[in-house]
Amino acid sequence: MADQAVPMEQHSPFLQHHFDDLDQQLDSSTLGMWVFLLTEIMFFGGMFGAYTIYRSMYPEAFASTSRHMIPWLGGINTAVLICSSLTMALAVRSAQIGKRNLIRIFLIATMIFGIAFIGVKFTEYYLHWKDHLVPWAGFQYPEAPQFFRQAQILFCFYFFMTGFHALHMFVGLGLLTWLLIKNERITFGPTYYNPVEITGLYWHFVDIVWIFLFPLLYLIGAHS
Amino acid sequence: MSTERREVTPINYLNATTGWKSWLFTTDHKRIAVLYLISITVFFILGGIFASLMRLELTTPQGDMFSSDTYNKLFTMHGVVMIFFFLIPSIPATLGNFLIPMMVGARDLAFPKVNLLSWYLYIAGGIFALAAILAGGVDTGWTFYTPYSTTYSNAYVMPAVVGVFIAGFSSILTGLNFIVTVHKMRAPGMTWGRLPLFVWSMYATSLIQVLGTPVIAITLALVGLERVFHVGIFDPAIGGDPILFQHMFWFYSHPAVYIMILPGMGVISEVVGCFSRKRPFGYSFIAGSSLAIAVLGFLVWGHHMFVTGQSMYASMVFSMLSFLVAVPSAIKVFNWTATMYKGSVSYNTPMLYAFGFIGLFTIGGLTGLMLATLAVDVHVTRTYFVVAHFHYVMVGGMVMAYLGGLHFWWPKITGRMYPEIWARIAAAITFVGFNLTFGPQFLLGYMGMVRRYHSYAPEFQPLNVLSSAGASILAVGYAIPFVYFLWSLTKGEKAPSNPWGAKGLEWETASPPPTFNFDHTPVVTEPAYAYAKEEEVHVG
Amino acid sequence: MNHHVMPVRTYVLIWLVLIIATGTTLGVAYIDLGPWNIVVAMMIAFTKMSLVVLFFMHVKQQSNLTKLFVVAGFFFLAILIFVAMTDYGTRSWIPPGNMW
Numbered sequence: 001m002a003d004q005a006v007p008m009e010q011h012s013p014f015l016q017h018h019f020d021d022l023d024q025q026l027d028s029s030t031l032g033m034w035v036f037l038l039t040e041i042m043f044f045g046g047m048f049g050a051y052t053i054y055r056s057m058y059p060e061a062f063a064s065t066s067r068h069m070i071p072w073l074g075g076i077n078t079a080v081l082i083c084s085s086l087t088m089a090l091a092v093r094s095a096q097i098g099k100r101n102l103i104r105i106f107l108i109a110t111m112i113f114g115i116a117f118i119g120v121k122f123t124e125y126y127l128h129w130k131d132h133l134v135p136w137a138g139f140q141y142p143e144a145p146q147f148f149r150q151a152q153i154l155f156c157f158y159f160f161m162t163g164f165h166a167l168h169m170f171v172g173l174g175l176l177t178w179l180l181i182k183n184e185r186i187t188f189g190p191t192y193y194n195p196v197e198i199t200g201l202y203w204h205f206v207d208i209v210w211i212f213l214f215p216l217l218y219l220i221g222a223h224s
Numbered sequence: 225m226s227t228e229r230r231e232v233t234p235i236n237y238l239n240a241t242t243g244w245k246s247w248l249f250t251t252d253h254k255r256i257a258v259l260y261l262i263s264i265t266v267f268f269i270l271g272g273i274f275a276s277l278m279r280l281e282l283t284t285p286q287g288d289m290f291s292s293d294t295y296n297k298l299f300t301m302h303g304v305v306m307i308f309f310f311l312i313p314s315i316p317a318t319l320g321n322f323l324i325p326m327m328v329g330a331r332d333l334a335f336p337k338v339n340l341l342s343w344y345l346y347i348a349g350g351i352f353a354l355a356a357i358l359a360g361g362v363d364t365g366w367t368f369y370t371p372y373s374t375t376y377s378n379a380y381v382m383p384a385v386v387g388v389f390i391a392g393f394s395s396i397l398t399g400l401n402f403i404v405t406v407h408k409m410r411a412p413g414m415t416w417g418r419l420p421l422f423v424w425s426m427y428a429t430s431l432i433q434v435l436g437t438p439v440i441a442i443t444l445a446l447v448g449l450e451r452v453f454h455v456g457i458f459d460p461a462i463g464g465d466p467i468l469f470q471h472m473f474w475f476y477s478h479p480a481v482y483i484m485i486l487p488g489m490g491v492i493s494e495v496v497g498c499f500s501r502k503r504p505f506g507y508s509f510i511a512g513s514s515l516a517i518a519v520l521g522f523l524v525w526g527h528h529m530f531v532t533g534q535s536m537y538a539s540m541v542f543s544m545l546s547f548l549v550a551v552p553s554a555i556k557v558f559n560w561t562a563t564m565y566k567g568s569v570s571y572n573t574p575m576l577y578a579f580g581f582i583g584l585f586t587i588g589g590l591t592g593l594m595l596a597t598l599a600v601d602v603h604v605t606r607t608y609f610v611v612a613h614f615h616y617v618m619v620g621g622m623v624m625a626y627l628g629g630l631h632f633w634w635p636k637i638t639g640r641m642y643p644e645i646w647a648r649i650a651a652a653i654t655f656v657g658f659n660l661t662f663g664p665q666f667l668l669g670y671m672g673m674v675r676r677y678h679s680y681a682p683e684f685q686p687l688n689v690l691s692s693a694g695a696s697i698l699a700v701g702y703a704i705p706f707v708y709f710l711w712s713l714t715k716g717e718k719a720p721s722n723p724w725g726a727k728g729l730e731w732e733t734a735s736p737p738p739t740f741n742f743d744h745t746p747v748v749t750e751p752a753y754a755y756a757k758e759e760e761v762h763v764g
Numbered sequence: 765m766n767h768h769v770m771p772v773r774t775y776v777l778i779w780l781v782l783i784i785a786t787g788t789t790l791g792v793a794y795i796d797l798g799p800w801n802i803v804v805a806m807m808i809a810f811t812k813m814s815l816v817v818l819f820f821m822h823v824k825q826q827s828n829l830t831k832l833f834v835v836a837g838f839f840f841l842a843i844l845i846f847v848a849m850t851d852y853g854t855r856s857w858i859p860p861g862n863m864w
Contacts, residue, residue, distance in 0.1 A: 018332035018409075020745075028334045028408040034830055035400045035434055038837040043438035045841035046472055047446075050457055052845055053468060053852055061463075075790045079783055086779040089770075089820040096769050135462075136453035150463040156456055160449060197822075204820045211812045214786075215805035219793035223801055407829065435840045471848045522843055526851065536858055538851035 014192040022191050033198040037205045044164070044209050051157050051216065054150075061150035063221025065158075067143070068133055070124065074218040077120045078210060084113030085207045088200050095196035098189035103196070104180065110203065111176050114169055121166055125159075134159065158217050165213060168206045175199045236639065236736040251336035252739055257322035258637070259343050260313060265706075267309040267350065270357075274302035276699065278678075279661075279692040287679035295678035296363035297379065301356075303366030308388050309350055311622060312480060315487030316398055316433075317346070319629050320426045322637060324402055326730040326737065327420045329411025329746045334404040342397040349391030356383035365676065367477070370458040370469040374450040382451055385444040392437045392444075395483075399433030402426055411729075413748030420728055420752055421497075421510050425490030428514035432479045432486075432521065440476035443469065467533050474525035482521040485585075485617060486514055488625030489556055492578050495632050496560045498726040499575035500567030503753035506559040513552035520549040530601050539598055546596035553589055557582060572724070573647040577628030580655050584620025588613055591666065606676075609669025615662045624654070627705060635719030639736040640712045646704060654701030660694025727753050768825050778819045785812050 012022060019025040055062045091106035132140035135152040144151070179199055188196060233239060237254045247255060278298050281289040290298065321339065325332050333339050356362050362384040364373040373381050406419070406427050447469070450456025458464045497504040504510055526534055526542030560582055569575070591613040595601050604610065634642055664687040669675075673684045680688070722731040729746055730737075789808045797804065818824040823831060 017740075018330065018334075018336060024408060028404050030826075031407060031830065031833070032335060032338075032400060032404045034833050035403055038833060039396050039400070039434055039438045041837040041841055042435055042844075043442050045844060046439045046442035046475075049841070049845040049848060050446075050468055050472065053465075053848060054457070054463075056849070056852060057465070058463060071790060071793065075786060078786045082779060082782045082786065085782075085816060085820050086775055089775050090772065093769060093772070093775070135455045149461070152455065152462045153457055153464060160446065160457075201821055204816050208813045208816055211816070212809050215789055215793070215809055219789070219801075219805060222793040223796040435837075439844065467851070468848075471851065475844055475848075522840060523847065526847075535851045535854040537854040541847075541850055 012191070014186075014194075026192075026194050026197070029194045029198055030201070033201045037201060040168075040205060040209075044161070047157065047161050047164070048212065048216075051161070054153050054157070055220070058147075058150040058153065061144075061147035062154050064144045064147050065151050065154045066219065066221040068128070068131065069218045070127075071218045071222055073120060073124060074214050077117050078214045080113050080117045080120070081207045081210050084110045084117070085204055087113065088203045092193070092196050092200040095183075095188040095193035096190060098187065100183060100187065103183050103188060107176055107180050107183065111173060111180075114173050114176070118166060118169055118173075121162060128155075128158075154217075154220075161213055161217065165206065165209055168209070172199075172203050172206055175202065234734060235738060236734060237739045238639070238736050240739045249340070251332070251340055253321050253325055253333050253336065253339055254637075254737065254739075256339050256343055257318050257320075260317040260321060260346070263343075263347060263350065264310055264314055264318060267305050271302055271306035271310055272699065272702070274298050274305065276695065278302065279695040281678050282680070282688050283685075283692045285680050285682045285685050285688075287677075290678060292678055293363060294361075296365075296676070297361030299676055300362045300365050304353060304362065304384060304388065307366055307480070307484075308391050309346075309353060311484045311618060312395055313346060313391075313398070314484075314622070314626050315491065315629060316395075316402070316426065316429060316483075317342070319422075319491065319626075319633060320398070320402060320429075320487060323633065323730055324405060324423060324426060325409070326733065326741050327423050327728060328406060328409055329414050329729050329742070329748065330405065330409040331740045331742070331745075333401045334409055335401050338397050339401055342394045342401070345390055345394035345397070349387045349389070349394060352383045352387030352390060354387075356380040356387060359383065367473065368444065368447060368469075369473075370447065370450075370464075370466045371460055374447050374456060374458055375454075382448060385448050389441055389444050389448075392441045395433050396437045399430035399437075402430040403434065406430075411746050411748060413746075414729075415748075417508075418748055418750075418752045419511075421493035421504060421507065421514075422487075422490035424511040425486045425493070425514045428518040429483050429486040429490075431515075431518050432483050436476040436479040436483070436522070439472060440480075443472040443476070467529065470529050470532060470534075471525070474528045475522070478525040478528065479518075479521045481614075481617070482517050484622050486517060488581065488622045488629075489514070489553075491625045491629035491632070492560060492581050493556075494726075494728070495574045495578045495628055496563050497753050497755070498632070498724050499570050499572055499578070500564045501725075501755050502563050502567040503751075503755060504559060505562035505565075506555075507752065509555055510559050513555045516552040517549065520545070520552065524549055524596075527596055527601070530598060531605055543596055543598045547593065550589060550593050550596075553585075557586055557589075571648075573642075573644060573651055574628045574632035576648060576651040577624045577631065580651065580658075581621055581624045581628065584616050584624065584658065588616030588618075588621055591616065604669055606674060607669035608665040608673045608675055611675050612662045612665035612669060615665070620658050620662070624658075627651075627654070630705075630709075632724070633730075634709065634712070635723045636730055636735050636737070638713060638716075639719050639734075640716030641719050641723065642705075642712045642716060643708050646708050650701055650704035650708075653697060653704065657694050657697030657699070657701045661691050661698050662694070664688070664691045664694075727755055770819070770822070770825075774819060778815050782812055782815060 015022055016025060019028065087106045087109040091103055091110060094102035094106055128134060129137060132138050133155055135155050139152055139155070141148040141151050176199065179195060182195060237252055247259065250256060277290070278295070281287065281295060287295065321333070359380045361379055362381055363379045364377050364381060368381070368385065406423060446457060450458055455462065456464070458466060458469045460466060493504050493510055524542055524546040526538055527546045530539050591609070595604065595610060595613055631642060631647060634640070668684055668687050671684065673680050719735040721733060721735050723735075729748070732746065733742055785808050789805055792804055793801065817834060823834060
């Protein structure tokens, strides 16, 4: 592995000293981010597992909560995140081919979509709070009083799961800001685009979490 | 002409740079290992103090030293500190950090800065745990069962769960670093089949750390949220199920015990091979059994919940799977024994600890099988039988392996030899003290003495006094190495690169190693453990 | 190993499929399929996830090792959910009060 290293690579300012060559460095950072995403799968997965168990225990209570969600708003937010994933993937591609201006444009677009998502989410939180659907802030459930207790479990999941998701979005926005700044300072190109690649992996993962959250939280009893 | 002869100390990782900044901002995996070694020792002493107070109380049947509330806090803090701040990081963060890059032939781990972050997270978590202790303690048990932890406890649950949460991420990042290092940073010729068995067990441990720890992270986060908001998903008042907490908690905490023991098993494989002058018997079986333990360990968590309300059918499934997970552990014990057979065995201190490990781990493991038997567990669960079982594997097993590993690699880490006679005496004292402490607890548990209570029926007193006396002997056994290890740093005999004549890349570099481990990237051409028959071992 | 650059066309195509799938999830949710609603919803979600993983996250071009790690994550999550469900699924098999 080390023998085939191009001598010029040894002097690349991007090569960290404990790696033999840039290829090894990229492979390692990518694998490292995937291992980290594995931990995130288990982190969110714990909540998904608990959700599955309670939904199997209280199917009608859970189904009754859908009328208090706004499915089309959740659907738009899902689409917003999918668009942000597209622009993120294009940002990574632009880094692979070394086009600084394109990187900048696509990173900014991704951030705009991300901020839009957060905006819609927090609007929904506000509406839920106004409707007394926050379990620890005066929860009321007049339309289906028989589910007053168990519906709170679903709403706990709603706020905790989307809350952790939003937290990860904020971290993602922070990473994107850092990338934007880095893009102005250094030149990404085919041999070094690691930070963009691994930020992209993180961002796509956060999108995937939402892809599952949307049907599980918004659409439970929509057909009734 | 000057007749003065000055001994020049070669530049190594310890003296290459000086000043506190060069240590606190280091990215050298060896220095980070030393930072961990110091902090882990501090927590071990703290956990030991809690244990001593408990054993003192238990010398009399009445609860006369502490109130029951205080006693609850003592066993909780003993468990939290020992498990999360000593056992789980111990070998991985000290020996793993120090050795893995060298054992695979690399200059450092894959992510040196992440490694430093791991240590800072560990310290941050430790500060929160200390805050909980100093503010007044936690009384929920290290298991944090709901709804007591979420609703009814008036103690300092929040800082404790925050501390464990943060320390969990330290563990995750360490595991992540090891996985990527083993996959991507092996030197030319270092194939998977030539990796030291210590690396195999550390790899398996890292898989568990990465897959399991996030689950306890989210579980404790949910407990914290429920404490803050006074409502949450474990709240029985809204239909929450306390057993769900137990499922989620034990999904991590059972594999966690394999995080604790697998590194110890890795140390034993190295030590037994070296001091038998033989390649460990059944190399591929030992390597494979590490992975098997890692995977199977995720399938058995329900055996902690046999009597708490889990469905009996699920309990039966968990019981059978728990029998299965004993098999790979047994395979290791057989292989270590076969390694010694017709080997040239010498009784250096690390080997003495290895003997202790093999015997005591076997007892602990067999009693684990007894506990896995549903019908037996119903009677002995929540008694001192369980306490004895896990202390046999954790202390008789893991701590002995840790001490054995520390002794084995001490010359490499510090460049000094420890005093062999005192070390062997301490190992013997530890062995005697340990068995005196925890052997009687099997009997006590079987006779019905309940755990986590500070008072007990008077007929249990003689065995309790024996156990407490044993604890004081065990403490002496631990104190002696502490003293001579410190002594050796300045007064110990200077160590050669390979004092034991052991095989492994770490022994081919200086003691202590230079900052970048090797002068040239090694190229591996021989299989692991290529011991020749005639080699003699340097007896200190 | 990660040097192959995917064409823009591929990314846009995947994006389009994801948007359509989202709309489908929303639409199907309003049709009463009984217990199959959740199955359909999850199947669509898994498909969307696979597309993001394979194309946006480049796993299609990555080594088998990366693919193995991705699968492993979901495998262990599946253990958590399904093995815990063996408890909840079988509690009703024994009437309460008939245990120890």
